[in-house]
Amino acid sequence: MVGNVAETMAELEPEDFYLLSGVEQGMRFSEWVNVEKIPGYAGLSEENAEYRIDRCADRDLIRRKTIQYEGYQLTFMGYDALALHTFAERETVTGMGSSLGVGKESDVYEVETYRPMALKFHREGYTNFREVNKERDYTSDNNHVSWQYTARKAAEREYGALEDLYPQVSVPRPIDHNRHAIVMEKLPGPELANAKLRSEQAVGVLDLVLREMDLAYRAGYVHADISEYNVAVSDDGIVIFDWPQSVETDHENADELLARDVDNIVSYFVRKYPSETPDVDADAVADAIVDGEFESVRAYAGSEA
Numbered sequence: 054m055v056g057n058v059a060e061t062m063a064e065l066e067p068e069d070f071y072l073l074s075g076v077e078q079g080m081r082f083s084e085w086v087n088v089e090k091i092p093g094y095a096g097l098s099e100e101n102a103e104y105r106i107d108r109c110a111d112r113d114l115i116r117r118k119t120i121q122y123e124g125y126q127l128t129f130m131g132y133d134a135l136a137l138h139t140f141a142e143r144e145t146v147t148g149m150g151s152s153l154g155v156g157k158e159s160d161v162y163e164v165e166t167y168r169p170m171a172l173k174f175h176r177e178g179y180t181n182f183r184e185v186n187k188e189r190d191y192t193s194d195n196n197h198v199s200w201q202y203t204a205r206k207a208a209e210r211e212y213g214a215l216e217d218l219y220p221q222v223s224v225p226r227p228i229d230h231n232r233h234a235i236v237m238e239k240l241p242g243p244e245l246a247n248a249k250l251r252s253e254q255a256v257g258v259l260d261l262v263l264r265e266m267d268l269a270y271r272a273g274y275v276h277a278d279i280s281e282y283n284v285a286v287s288d289d290g291i292v293i294f295d296w297p298q299s300v301e302t303d304h305e306n307a308d309e310l311l312a313r314d315v316d317n318i319v320s321y322f323v324r325k326y327p328s329e330t331p332d333v334d335a336d337a338v339a340d341a342i343v344d345g346e347f348e349s350v351r352a353y354a355g356s357e358a
Contacts, residue, residue: 068105072105074094088122088124091125133174133234136232140234145236146170146236149172151163157176159175170236171239173235177204177297205232208297210297222272225240242287245284255330258286263350277298315338333350337353
């Protein structure tokens, strides 16, 4: 788990951000930035750079290695500080609150703008970078790839999808994006996995999820990672979130990924609400979405529920 950088932000001076930006620039070329190159990247004197290195290292914003040469790299907290500093300069974020959720690939916090919003820091690659690098389309063709690049590309992809989908599809409204971070609308309710639906609601909510998947397909996207953990439920309906793995519908595997998404969400309802959920032909539902003919799972059930 990466710590909340909000308290550290108040202690940082403008030159500290120059230092962090310099290390960030150097990481474009090597995993560890040679200490001798940092003053040039940061636009600081050698003496000032040395002082800023100590300040930032003491606050866990950068880390050092001394094998072969003395080098530095940003920690995720350092990367968080740069993104949050940019949001503050843009007046996108005026205050940072408590954690809304921590996962393997992201940390989400409540932030204050003109009203409470959510700030999502992507963490792809932080603990298992090599595996992430192999699996994600947005890193597979890049020869020099770092966790920093992986997380930034994930955020770029997710933000781009949200901009394309909102408001036609029920996704969080995107507000701003910088580096590996996204500011977006807060979720309206709990994840589907934590929601307690009444018996008479189960099939209706399943239909809502599948209709939003249909709308996303019409808008050119397949989520590619649908589960009960990235659908939020409220009295106003559902919101589908977490879109960094989404693919466009002209992707060679788009229909296969759509079929997997449909099977995942239908299987969840069958497990959680077995008496209420009809025996659905998930492949037929996916085909109906592709053909623009989906209306309700009941039309693809072996028996009525």
